[in-house]
Amino acid sequence: MSKRDYYEVLGVDKGAAERDIKKAYKKLAMKYHPDRTQGDKALEEKFKEIQEAYEVLTDSQKRAAYDQYGHAGVDPNRSGFGGGGAGADFGDIFGDVFGDIFGGGGRGGRQSRARQGADLRYNLELTLEEAVRGKDVEIRVPTLVGCDVCDGSGAKKGTKPTTCPTCHGNGQVQMRQGFFAVQQTCPTCSGRGKIISDPCNACHGQGRVEKTKTLSVKVPAGVDTGDRIRLSGEGEAGENGAPPGDLYVQVHVREHKIFxxxxxxxxxxxxxxxxxxxxxxxxxxxxxxxxxxxxxxxxxxxxxxxxxxxxxxxxxxxxxxxxxxxxxxxxTPVNLSSKQKALLEEFQASMGEGKQAAKHRPKEHGFFDGVKKFFDDWTN
Missing domain, CATH: 2.60.260.20 (Urease metallochaperone UreE, N-terminal domain)
Structure with missing residues (x-):
């Protein structure tokens, strides 16, 4: 049996924006979701078709392949893009679309994930000469680094965090509201998935401590205001041992007296x-x-x-x-003496007047001739 066109399944045009595709899917999903169709196999198959179309058309790579090759472009047996939703979990995709309404997490909320550290920015001022020639500079950056005492775990040395008994390490709990499965951050562990019973004295269970780092930055020759130098892994330490963020050195070249x-x-x-x-x-x-x-x-x-x-x-x-x-x-000369003024007056007189003077100051006379013509034309 041949598959229906995915755009037709969702009732959108081929050039529809992603927000319009999501809007159409939400409307259809609310109507055909299995929680509402009470085990009707035909409607369940229809929902699978809707779900499959949504998965493909909201993935830019899959959508491009589908637009070019049709269903063959997203057939897992014939391409490297992977198939649609026939074997996918209803809750995952449904949660992706509706999770933002209730603060839930979809697939991202089904598993506790330590957050990567924040990126930092440092404003570096340079002279024009330094920016043109390049130089090595040392900067001091206040940041959060992993606690050396507990190795970033947050637990006192010799102890370990334990799995949260409420969410069983997922970091989120699920609540049902009607036919919705709503994901919420676990109130017991605040989404970490772990409980620290005996916190580290150095970082008070945070796994990170404040520290000012001294870093060497190699400024390449030719940088200008607005350029950024990225120092990978020199941002804030991540939570629970997660990777650190990056440090971006923002270049600003000071105003030069001459250039x-x-x-x-x-x-x-x-x-x-x-x-x-x-x-x-x-x-x-x-x-x-x-x-x-x-x-x-x-x-x-x-x-x-x-x-x-x-x-x-x-x-x-x-x-x-x-x-x-x-x-x-x-x-223009300033602070002239009487003799200098007299010489300039003599020079001025030597240039003559009228056509004779115009030979020496053509722009001046051309301008005033133009002004005179303008007013003559305006008054006639």
Missing amino acids: TRDGSNLYCEVPLSFTAAALGGELDVPTLDGKVKLKINPETQTGRMFRLRGKGVKSVRGGAVGDLMCKVVVE
């Missing part, structure tokens, strides 16, 4: 004297490797950008070394 970084390029502003801008010359420009000479062409305007190739940064992600972009800013 601004954008990816692999560096940017800086270089002040340029009035005379050097007009006559040209050379400037000493700072780089991360020392000073270099920058040639300034005569009649250089403020805002002009000069590129120094290969004087930027090599990113931690690879690629070529970036460039240093130097923006020149013409500096």
Whole structure:
């Protein structure tokens, strides 16, 4: 007998989102679950079909195989994906869908599991030079580590935790509410599955103690603000001997007095004297490797950008070394003496007026000619 299309079984479209599939399954499961159908074999088979469709369509890998190959793609005898729910336990899958309503656990709650330790974050501030070149730094991190006295068990040395008599080591107890089987955290052992009758004096039965660890962190060259360095297993110790979490070192590069970084390029502003801008010359420009000479062409305007190739940064992600972009800013002379002011007035007069002056200041005269034309057009 050929199987029905799984989407048809659940009454959803092929492109349905997972939340819509779960919603459709909940509605059908409440109607056809064996606790409600009172041993009707036909309806029980229908529920198995619904359950099988749900298992496949909520598993991204199985669903992709089904969409491409149909039932053959999820047939345990013909593929590596595993079959549907014909041989699965009703309570497991039913609990997966409804467990979140009552705080139950589905399959995850049927067995006591020690929780992995929490991940930690450490904010590391670096100068631009340190970030570009890389360095080894030592950091101090307050965390929870496994208790050495009891080896993380929480029990006094020479004793062992005993299996919880209420949940028999499962960490959860099951209660029935109508046709629902509700999983709840065991109130006796708080979900651990073990009872500590004689707690360790050092950690007071927690299996973990507070400690500040000193760690060496190798900062690779080229890191930037927002990059993270992962130290595996350096987070908090897990409960009941479970694996520790990880430590993530979050990089923040302090603002630099001269340079601004954008990816692999560096940017800086270089002040340029009035005379050097007009006559040209050379400037000493700072780089991360020392000073270099920058040639300034005569009649250089403020805002002009000069590129120094290969004087930027090599990113931690690879690629070529970036460039240093130097923006020149013409500096207006200040604190002038009477003689200097007189010389500038003489210079100003030497440039003439009208068309003669426009030859020396084309942008200025072009701007005001445009303004005059704008108002002439506006008034006519």
